[in-house]
Amino acid sequence: MYKLIAIDIDDTLINDDKEVTPATQTALEQAVAAGVVVTLATGRAYASAQAIARQTGLNVPIITYQGALVKNLMDEKVLYERYVPQDAVRKLFNYCVEHNLHLQTYIDDKLYAREENQKLVDYATLNGTKYYIExxxxxxxxxxxxxxxxxxxxDFLDELAPILRGLLGDSVHITKSKPHFLEIMHHEGTKGLALEFLAAHFGCELSETIAVGDSWNDHEMLEAAGLGVAMANAIPALKDIADFVTLSNNEDGVKYAIDKFILQTAQ
Known part of the structure; x- marks a missing residue:
């Protein structure tokens, strides 16, 4: 019996129209009614993620910033947080200024960049996030x-990732949430470690958890969970390590997984 399910947001819970469909919404509610803890696990900022969580009626801690922050929805109490080490922050800024790369940082749940450009505008539009220039x-x-x-x-980011790992060392976790987004967190800022933390918080075993995702930043979570579920629209590498591949985000893949493994109504 599964007791906790952690679901990625972009290209997993929400469809390409950025919506949680009524069918998926119903499945979430049915899982909660069945006594399962339903939470979100996203690379998004808390402010962006909590809007979706509240819209879906959840009232539990959610995993944000790839696992670097776990925070209650009800009282906004922080349960788990890991910040990028100071030395790594400085090195990364230096490198990006020197090589003229677009770097964004989150401070107090606000998005900052050195200059306004199309990359920043497009990102902020995608996530419904306000940004600040410093x-x-x-x-x-x-x-x-x-x-x-x-x-x-x-392709450039794929070449850059190992360079940054060499520059910043083991103190950071570097992953991709989308092909053109390279994200840098504290080395304990992973969805997998955040899932372990939440399972312990709710008193359940990792074997009693399900994780659902579509991108490489979900792989630690899928590997940690008792059941790792990849979306049909997931990257091939994630499907390779998943225990089960569900339907796509445009075909209510999250609902299908909940029906199959929690409600046991799907064939």
């Missing part, structure tokens, strides 16, 4: 950040 990046370095993000061409 040309003097030295002011941003000492402030705590759960996540930093570089936006660029997917």
């Amino acid at each position: 040309p003097d990046w030295e002011k941003l370095v000492p402030q705590k950040t759960p996540k930093m993000l570089i936006i660029d061409d997917p």
Whole structure:
């Protein structure tokens, strides 16, 4: 019997129209009614994620910033937080300024960048996020950040990731949430570790958890969970490690997984 299900938001819970369909919404409610803890696990900022969580009627802690922040929806109490180490923040800013890369950082759940450009505008539009410009990046370095993000061409980011791992060392976790988003967190800021934390918080075993996702930033969570579910629209590498591949995000894949493994109504 599964007791907790953690669901990614983008391209997983929501369809390409950025909506939770009525059918999926009903499945979430039925899972909660069956006594299962339903939570979200996303790379998004808390402010962006909690809007979707509230819309779906959830009232539990949610996993945000790839696992760097776990926060209650009801009283907004922080249960788990990990910030990018200061030394890594400075090195990353230096590198991105020197190589003219677009770097964003989150401080107090607000999105900051050094300059306004199309990458920033498109990102903010995609996530419904307000942004702030701070040309003097030295002011941003000492402030705590759960996540930093570089936006660029997917192939370039694939080449950049190992360079940054060499530069920043083991203190950080580097992953991709979308092909053109390279995200940098504290090394314990992963959805997998956040899922472990939440399972312990709710007193259930990892074997009693389900994780559902579509991107490589979900792989730690799928590997940690008792049942790892990849969407039909997931990247091939995630499908390879998943225990089950459900329907796509446009075919209520989350509902299908809940019906099959929690409600046991799907064939």
